[in-house]
Amino acid sequence: MPPLVQKLFGGSIDVVGDVHGDIEALMNLLNHLGYARSGFHPDGRRVIFLGDLVDRGPDSIAVVRFVKTMIDAGTAQCVLGNHELNILLNKKKIDNGWFFGEEFRDQETDKVVKQELADESIRHEICHFGLELPLVLQREDVRVVHACWQPEMVAMASEARDVIAFYQQHRYSIDLGLAIRSDLNVWQRQQRHQNLNPVKVLTSGLEVPAKHPYEANGERLYLERYPWWMDYQDDEFCFFGHYRLPWGQSRGSTRAVCIDFGVAQRWVPKQPGDRSPDKWRLAAIQYPELQFVFDNGDVEKIAM
Ligand SMILES: [Mn+2]
Incomplete structure (x- = not known):
């Protein structure tokens, strides 16, 4: 297996946010970015995928196959997202039933979301793909990670190759540390499993106690996501x-830029509400140009 921290492509890149099974949005976006259906760009630009290729949308299988074709052709790189991680860990979640061959019924509309379902051989193919993905890509001026950049976690990951063994090893040692901490409650234990495991931090970010505990998917949650990008002070993007x-919220005064515009909300929203393609979009950031391109063809320059 290749290392979990790898060198990012040089030259001009187009960094694509969470696709979540929306193959049509991906094809539209790549078309607006100037890529041929084959994945090649006439100017030699290349695509970087930020992970979470799968779940929620109609065809996770097609997205994985297309991205794999580009990676094999040397025209793309991709980091691992938490949704790929769940699949590799064989964890069934509310929105990854397609992987286990099960239809998804949308709670809001009570309709089955039309999705391509995996069988045994496709599960094998997708796991094989996921196990090859790094957690981090970096070069002198740019860093790429699915959720959260933490230098000490990146340093730990650079020693490892097998993401599942690496994840389990940290889970085990965190459990050992917790065994003598009878003073900690359930959510304090959850927080340590989240914030001390490099695979968890890089793919789903740091968590802190929630100011107001809340319900999600029928569970009461005591932890919430920490906006680490507000503290990011480095010169590297x-x-x-x-x-x-949405762009704007991810900007402190920092060079950490979130490129997830929630395209999955069109299919399976996390909260009830507007599903329109005008609100929820798939985007790429073009670098070094520093402009967003959206799946409807809109372009927005970033003022840094
Ligand atoms: Mn994610």
Whole structure:
């Protein structure tokens, strides 16, 4: 297996946010970015995928196959997202039934979301793909991670190759540390499993106690996501996805830029509400140009 921290492509890149099974949005976006259906760009530009290729949308299988074709052709790189991680860990979640061959019924509309379902051989193919993905890509001026950049976690990941063994090893040692801490409650234990495991931090970010505990998917949650990008002070650009932040919210005074515009909300929203393609979009950031391109063809320059 290749290392979990790898060198990012040089030259001009287009960094694509969380696709979540929306193959049509991906094809439209790549078309607007100037890529041929084959994945090649006439100017030699290349695509960087931020992970979370799968779940929620109609065809996760097609997205994985297309991205794999580009990676094999040397025209794309991709980091691992938390949704790929769940699949590799064989964890069934509310929105990854397609992987286990099960239809998804949308709670809001009570309709089955039309999805391509995996069988045994496709599960094998997708796991094989996921196990080859790094957690981090970096070069002198740019860093890429699915959720959260933490230098000490990146340093730990650079020693490892097998993401599942690496994840389990940290889970085990965190459990050992917790065994003598009978003073900690359930959510304090959850927080340590989240914030001390490099695979968890890089793919789903740091968590802190919630100011107001809340319900999600029928569970009461005591932890919430920590906006690490507000503290990011480095000169290197850091491109990440995961947080479904409209541009603007991800900007402190920092060079950490979130490129997840929530395209999955069109199919399976996390909260009830507007599903329109005008609100929820798939985007790429073009680097070094520093402009967003959206799946409807809109272009927005970033003022830094
Ligand atoms: Mn994610």
